Amino acid sequence: MGRSFYVHIPFCERKCPYCDFYSVADRSDAASYIDALIQEIRAFSDSGVRFDDITDLPDTLYIGGGTPSCIPAEDIARIVSSIRDLFGLRGDAEITTEVNPSSLTPDKALIYKECGINRVSMGVQSLDDQVLKTLGRLHDSEGARRAIDILKKAGFDNISCDLMSGIPGQTVSSAEESARELTELGIKHVSCYSLSIEEGTLFEQRYKDNIEDLIPPEEEREMYHRVRALLAAKGLARYEISNNSVGGYESRHNLNYWAGGNYYAFGAAAAGYLQNMRFIHPASVAGYIDCARQVTPEELKEYFDSKKDGSDLLTTTDIMTEEEKIKEYPFLALRTAMGMSRKEFSARYQKTIEAVFGDAVRKNIEEGLLVSEGDRIFLSDRGFDLADKVIRDMIW
Ligand code: SF4
Secondary structure, three states, rough: OEEEEEEEEOOOOOOOOOOOOOOOOOOOOOOHHHHHHHHHHHHHHHHHOOOOOOOOOOOOOEEEOOHHHOOOOOHHHHHHHHHHHHHHOOOOOOEEEEEOOOOOOOHHHHHHHHOOOOOEEEEOOOOHHHHHHHHHOOOOHEOOOHHHHHHHHHHOOEEEEEEEOOOOOOOHHHHHHHHHHHHHHHOEEEEEEEOOOOOOOOOHHHHHHHHHHHOOOHHHHHHHHHHHHHOOOOEEEEEEOOOEEOOOOOHHHHHHHEEEEEOEEOOOOOOEEEOOEEEOOOOOOHHHHHHHHHHHHHHHHHHHHHHHOOOOOOOOEOOOHHHHHHHHHHHOOOEEOOOOOOHHHHHHOOOOOHHHHHHHHHHHHHHEEEEEEEOOOEEEEOOOOOOOHHHHHHOO
């Protein structure tokens, strides 16, 4: 695993009615926020705290949100150059930023390209105007096509688009048509998500007494399957529960998460994993700015060395024991098409997969949900649909 960095930009042009991520529409603090982020990046670099398990794989940097494209592109470029300069990012690093069609402009795309960003992930969701309206998105289908064109003209080849299924009023053919058009536009990576109604969102209020307006689960599953099958037929293979790509265009950043790799995270509500500690930053723009402005390299070093909550900036959510890491292995590895590797597991934990998970593996192979082939144990097509159940069997 290489070194991975995540940076959270918690600003959006407007809050989407279905979204429960930490993001705010008020951008008045954006400039101070970026200054605070750079301070945290510098403090982390100066602290001497390092990644546990670096191999010869490329570094990754992922700027997510929120909507990174709704703040000045120069600020995104500042973040990239700070991390590059302070950590000496490798020349072949994968550097991704998320964008939304409504805030992407040709000038911003050019600045992204010039600062070294080489992958863009865009929240398209659908190319059906009625569906986009239901979702309360700020762009229409023409805006999404225009944004893809802007990225291509700026020289981006590695573009990922998000698609959603199960949106009230969406049909199977509308979902398929959106996926088909993306492939025809040359998109090489698509992330597919099903709408879920989250607590505290406007969608929860809208649909709690109107459940009949929601797509029935069987129809939603069919939509999801047909989209995934269409993507695969067009050369974008499923390499993870929610992700399809042309070979070589998989997200290296996310592959590192699923391999249980370390990653540092900067910014409000950003969660990281380093030196066996899972930690999170304050989920408040003002609270984050306050803490990040004051954090010192010594405080960060002390936090990671002592493994105690002693930092205002970072709160420990878990200290991973060997047993927890072993349990987490199938949880992460089975998300991917490669699944679990017997060799990798034994090398890491000096135990065999069979010794730890033998009963659950055998049972799920018998039920046709897992496949064992040489070194690998992975989910079958049906197993992908019931991944939660298989993983539950392995963990408990
Ligand atoms: S743009 Fe994305 S992060 Fe922002 S509110 Fe909408 S769904 Fe949430």
